Amino acid sequence: MSYTALYREWRPHTFDDVIEQDYIIKILKNTISSDRIGHAYLFCGTRGTGKTTLAKIFSRAINCEKADDPNPCNECETCKGILSGSILDVIEIDAASNNSVDNIREIRDEVIYSPAKAKYKVYIIDEVHMLSTGAFNALLKTLEEPPSHIVFILATTEPHKLPITILSRCQRYDFKRISAKSIAEQLSKISFSKNVTLDTDASLLMAKLADGAMRDGISILDQCMSLSEDIITKDNVISVVGIVDSESLSLIVNSIYKNNILGILNIIDELTSFGKSLTNFVSDLINYFRNILICKLSNSSDNLLEFSNEALEELKKQINFWSIEELSLIIKNLSELENSIKWSIHPKTLIEVDLIKICDKNYFNNKFNIEEKITALDLKLNKIKDNTIVVESNNINNPQKKQSEKVSDPDTNKNIKKEKYTPKNFLEIWPQILESIKKEGKVLLYHKLKKSNAVLKDNTNVEVIIYDSEAINVEFLNKPENIMKIESILSKHLSNDIKLKYNFRNNNSDANDDEFTKKIDHIKNDKDLNVNIFDDN
Numbered sequence: 001m002s003y004t005a006l007y008r009e010w011r012p013h014t015f016d017d018v019i020e021q022d023y024i025i026k027i028l029k030n031t032i033s034s035d036r037i038g039h040a041y042l043f044c045g046t047r048g049t050g051k052t053t054l055a056k057i058f059s060r061a062i063n064c065e066k067a068d069d070p071n072p073c074n075e076c077e078t079c080k081g082i083l084s085g086s087i088l089d090v091i092e093i094d095a096a097s098n099n100s101v102d103n104i105r106e107i108r109d110e111v112i113y114s115p116a117k118a119k120y121k122v123y124i125i126d127e128v129h130m131l132s133t134g135a136f137n138a139l140l141k142t143l144e145e146p147p148s149h150i151v152f153i154l155a156t157t158e159p160h161k162l163p164i165t166i167l168s169r170c171q172r173y174d175f176k177r178i179s180a181k182s183i184a185e186q187l188s189k190i191s192f193s194k195n196v197t198l199d200t201d202a203s204l205l206m207a208k209l210a211d212g213a214m215r216d217g218i219s220i221l222d223q224c225m226s227l228s229e230d231i232i233t234k235d236n237v238i239s240v241v242g243i244v245d246s247e248s249l250s251l252i253v254n255s256i257y258k259n260n261i262l263g264i265l266n267i268i269d270e271l272t273s274f275g276k277s278l279t280n281f282v283s284d285l286i287n288y289f290r291n292i293l294i295c296k297l298s299n300s301s302d303n304l305l306e307f308s309n310e311a312l313e314e315l316k317k318q319i320n321f322w323s324i325e326e327l328s329l330i331i332k333n334l335s336e337l338e339n340s341i342k343w344s345i346h347p348k349t350l351i352e353v354d355l356i357k358i359c360d361k362n363y364f365n366n367k368f369n370i371e372e373k374i375t376a377l378d379l380k381l382n383k384i385k386d387n388t389i390v391v392e393s394n395n396i397n398n399p400q401k402k403q404s405e406k407v408s409d410p411d412t413n414k415n416i417k418k419e420k421y422t423p424k425n426f427l428e429i430w431p432q433i434l435e436s437i438k439k440e441g442k443v444l445l446y447h448k449l450k451k452s453n454a455v456l457k458d459n460t461n462v463e464v465i466i467y468d469s470e471a472i473n474v475e476f477l478n479k480p481e482n483i484m485k486i487e488s489i490l491s492k493h494l495s496n497d498i499k500l501k502y503n504f505r506n507n508n509s510d511a512n513d514d515e516f517t518k519k520i521d522h523i524k525n526d527k528d529l530n531v532n533i534f535d536d537n
Helices: 022-033 051-061 077-084 101-110 133-144 180-193 200-210 214-227 234-241 246-257 261-273 278-297 309-317 324-341 347-359 361-386 430-439 443-449 480-494 515-527
Strands: 040-044 090-094 121-126 150-156 171-174 403-408 415-420 453-458 461-466 499-504
Touching: 022 051, 040 051, 051 077, 051 090, 051 121, 051 150, 101 133, 180 200, 180 214, 200 214, 200 234, 214 234, 246 261, 246 278, 246 309, 246 347, 261 278, 261 347, 278 309, 278 324, 278 347, 324 347, 347 361, 430 443, 430 453, 430 480, 443 480, 480 499
Parallel strands: 040 150, 040 171, 090 121, 121 150, 461 499
Antiparallel strands: 403 415, 453 461
C-alpha cells in the first residue's frame, strides 16, 4: 500500500474540521442552510490556509443528500462519489497549467449540460490568477450568467492580478494566515496519533517556519518523522529544514556588536560547511533583529515572539546594543542584502562584506550625518530667506508674507483672526499636520508619511512628496478614507477646502541623485532660493 502524505491524510473533510477560518465557514454554512447558493465564489489568501480544502468541502456540502446539516455527511452516495472521483460533477482545474483560451472554451461548452448525478456541477479553478487575458475574457460571460446548476469556485494567492470584471462577479472571501499557536496544536495532535513524541520547542519552531500555512507545517512534521520515529526535538527540525539555530544567530549578533570580524567569518564559514541555506540565514538574521527591536520598543512583547525562555533571555540582553534608529537601519540593510544574494553567484562574499560594514560604527554615523546636514542646511536657508528685503504686498502669493484675515465666529458673531498660510511657509506647519493625523488615531498613516514633505501649490491644493515610493504601500496611502482624513485635517489648519495630491518619487530613478541631493533640491525649490550648495568635507 502506497504512503499517503500527512497533509493529504489530515486534510479536513467537514467545515468543523477547518482551523481558524470561522467567519467564512459561518457564511458558507448559512448559505447552504438557507439554500442561497451563489454562482461564483472567490477564495483568496496565502498558501496553505485552506482555500482548496474549503472549496472541496463546499462542493460536497451543496450536493450532499443529507439535508438536515450544512456539513457534508461524507457517507451518502454523492459524497463518497465526489471523494473517490467516480462522480465527475466536481471538476478541479489547475489554471497554472490550463491557462489558455481553449481550456476555458471547453468549460464554456460543457456548462450547458446538466450534472450527471449531483445537484450542482462545480468547477474549482485553482491559481486562477494564472489565466491568460484571453482566457479571462472567455470565462467572463459564462461567469456572469451561468446555468442555474453551475457553481464556480475560484482560488488564488494573488487576487490583485484578477481583472476587475472577474472580481465584480464573485462573492469574495479572504482567508487569514493561521496562527502559530493553532498550527503547533495541530502538529502535536497529528504526532500523538502517530505515537510520536513532539517536543514543545520543536512544534513551536515548525509553526514559526510554516508562516501561517498549515500545509507547510504538516509537511515539515512529515519530513521530521522520517528522520526520527519516536521523538522529534528542536535539533531534529533544524537539521531537516536547514535553518540556523537561535544560538548561532545570537553569537553572530554579539560578534557584530563587538566588531569581532574574525568571529563573524568563522560562523558564516561553519554554516556554509554544514550546508545551511545562506538565503535562509539572512532571513533568520533579519527576523532576529526584528525581535530585538520589538523587545526594545515594548516590555510586554513576549506574546509577539516565538522563543524558548532561554533564547528570550539572551535576546533581551542585546536590546541595549543599538538604538531604535540603528536597529531599523540594520534591518533595512539586511533586507536589501537578502534581495541581492538571490541573484548573486557569490552570496557568501556579499554576506561577509555586508556584516563587516555593519560592524563599523562609522556606518551609522555617515548615515545619520546626512539628516543632520539637511537640518543645519534648512536653518541656514531660513536665515537667508529671513534676511531678504521684501516689499510689502497684499497679494496672497507673496512668498514672504503670512497673511491673516478676519472671519466671523459662528458662536459669538465676533470677528477673529485666522492665519492664512502661503505656499512658501507651508512646510513649517507640515509636522503639526502629521501630529494631528497621529492624535486622531491614524498611527500607521502617520508612520507612512512622517518622512514626507509637503508643498502648498495654491490656496486649495497640497502636494505631498514621498520618496522611496517602491518601499511605501501606495495602495494604503490612496485609500479613500486615508485621503479624506488628511484633507480634513489640512482644511482645518488652512481654513479652506483642500485637495490632496501625492507625488511619489523613487530614489533609484536617477543614479546620479542621492538622497541628500534630492532633499537639498527640495529645500531650495521650496524656499525659492537661487543658491549653490557645496560640501566642504
